[in-house]
Amino acid sequence: MHTPVWEDTRQGWSAGVGTAARLALAEARLLTRRLPDADALIVGYPGHFDLPAAKRAARGRPIVFNALVSLADTLVSDRARFQPGSPLARALELVDRRAFAAADLVVADTDAHARFFAQLTDTPVEVCFVGAEDRLFTPGWMPQEPFTALFIGKLIPLQGVGVVLEAARLAPELRFRVIGSGQLDALLADRPANVEHLPWVEYEQLPDELYRAQCALGIFGTSAKSGRVIPNKAFQALACAVPLVTADTPAARELLTDGESALLVPPGDPSALAVALRLVAADHGLAQRLSTGGRAAYEQHASEQVLGLRWREILGRLVD
Numbered sequence: 001m002h003t004p005v006w007e008d009t010r011q012g013w014s015a016g017v018g019t020a021a022r023l024a025l026a027e028a029r030l031l032t033r034r035l036p037d038a039d040a041l042i043v044g045y046p047g048h049f050d051l052p053a054a055k056r057a058a059r060g061r062p063i064v065f066n067a068l069v070s071l072a073d074t075l076v077s078d079r080a081r082f083q084p085g086s087p088l089a090r091a092l093e094l095v096d097r098r099a100f101a102a103a104d105l106v107v108a109d110t111d112a113h114a115r116f117f118a119q120l121t122d123t124p125v126e127v128c129f130v131g132a133e134d135r136l137f138t139p140g141w142m143p144q145e146p147f148t149a150l151f152i153g154k155l156i157p158l159q160g161v162g163v164v165l166e167a168a169r170l171a172p173e174l175r176f177r178v179i180g181s182g183q184l185d186a187l188l189a190d191r192p193a194n195v196e197h198l199p200w201v202e203y204e205q206l207p208d209e210l211y212r213a214q215c216a217l218g219i220f221g222t223s224a225k226s227g228r229v230i231p232n233k234a235f236q237a238l239a240c241a242v243p244l245v246t247a248d249t250p251a252a253r254e255l256l257t258d259g260e261s262a263l264l265v266p267p268g269d270p271s272a273l274a275v276a277l278r279l280v281a282a283d284h285g286l287a288q289r290l291s292t293g294g295r296a297a298y299e300q301h302a303s304e305q306v307l308g309l310r311w312r313e314i315l316g317r318l319v320d
Contacts, residue, residue: 045068161187161188
C-alpha cells in the first residue's frame with residue numbers, strides 16, 4: 001500500500017502547506033483501501049505521521065516501523081531547525097515517542113542508532129543496514145584523470161560539506177566534485193577553485209559519477225547523529241567498488257575497517273581528510289585495495305541478498 005507524496009521532488013522531504021495537503025490527501029486515499037492479506041505491516045521512512053493510520057489498517061496484525069531517524073534528533077539536534085526545549089521541539093519529541101510506541105517493532109540502520117532509539121521507547125529495536133540497489137549500483141570503477149574526490153549528498157550539517165570545502169583549500173592540487181543542494185548551499189558560494197558544484201544529478205546517473213571518480217566521500221559532520229549513521233551514499237560507493245573516505249565513527253566501524261575497506265578520518269577534521277585524499281591520489285595500490293575491500297564488505301554485510309535474509313529473520317521472529 002503506497003500513495004506518493006514526496007517522489008519526483010528535488011527537495012525531498014520538505015515541509016510546507018503544499019506538502020501538508022498532499023500528505024492529507026494520501027492519508028485519505030490509504031484509508032479507503034483494503035489491506036492485502038499479510039502477516040505484518042511495515043511502515044517505512046519517513047512514516048512517523050503514518051503510524052496512527054497504519055495501526056487502524058493493520059487491524060491487530062503486527063506493525064514494523066523502519067524509522068531510520070528520530071524527527072527531534074534530526075530537526076533539532078542535527079539540523080538546528082528548532083531550538084531545544086521549544087514548543088516545536090517538544091512536539092517532535094512527542095511524535096517520535098508515539099510513533100515508536102505504536103509499532104510492535106522498530107528497525108534501526110545501525111547498532112549505534114538502535115541504542116539511541118532504545119532510550120526513546122520500550123518497543124523492541126532490531127538492526128538492519130540500509131544498503132543500496134543492486135540493480136543499479138554494481139562494480140564498475142574506472143577512475144579518470146585528473147584525480148577527483150566525489151561528494152554526493154544533501155548539504156545538511158550531518159554531511160559535513162564545510163569540512164570537505166576546507167580540505168579542498170588545504171589540497172589545491174586535488175579536484176573535488178560536489179553533487180547536491182540543501183541547507184548549507186551558501187557555503188558553496190565561496191568555494192575554492194578546485195571544487196566543482198552540480199546542484200542535481202538524476203538518480204540513475206549516480207553510478208556513472210561514482211565510476212569516474214578516484215574516490216568517494218562519505219560524511220564528516222560532528223553531531224551526535226553523524227556518529228550513529230552510515231549514509232546511503234557510502235553503501236552505494238562500496239557497491240560500485242569505489243574507494244571510500246569517510247568519518248571514523250561508531251557506526252562506520254560496524255561495517256568498515258580503516259585501511260582495508262575504507263579510509264577513516266576523524267570527524268570534523270579537514271586536515272586529516274586532505275592527508276587521506278593525498279594518500280589515495282598518490283598510492284594506486286592503496287586505492288585498489290580499498291576498492292576490493294570495500295566491495296567485499298558490501299557483499300558480506302550489505303548486499304540485497306544479505307539484507308533480504310536479515311529482514312526475513314526479523315519478520316519471522318515477530319510473526320512467530
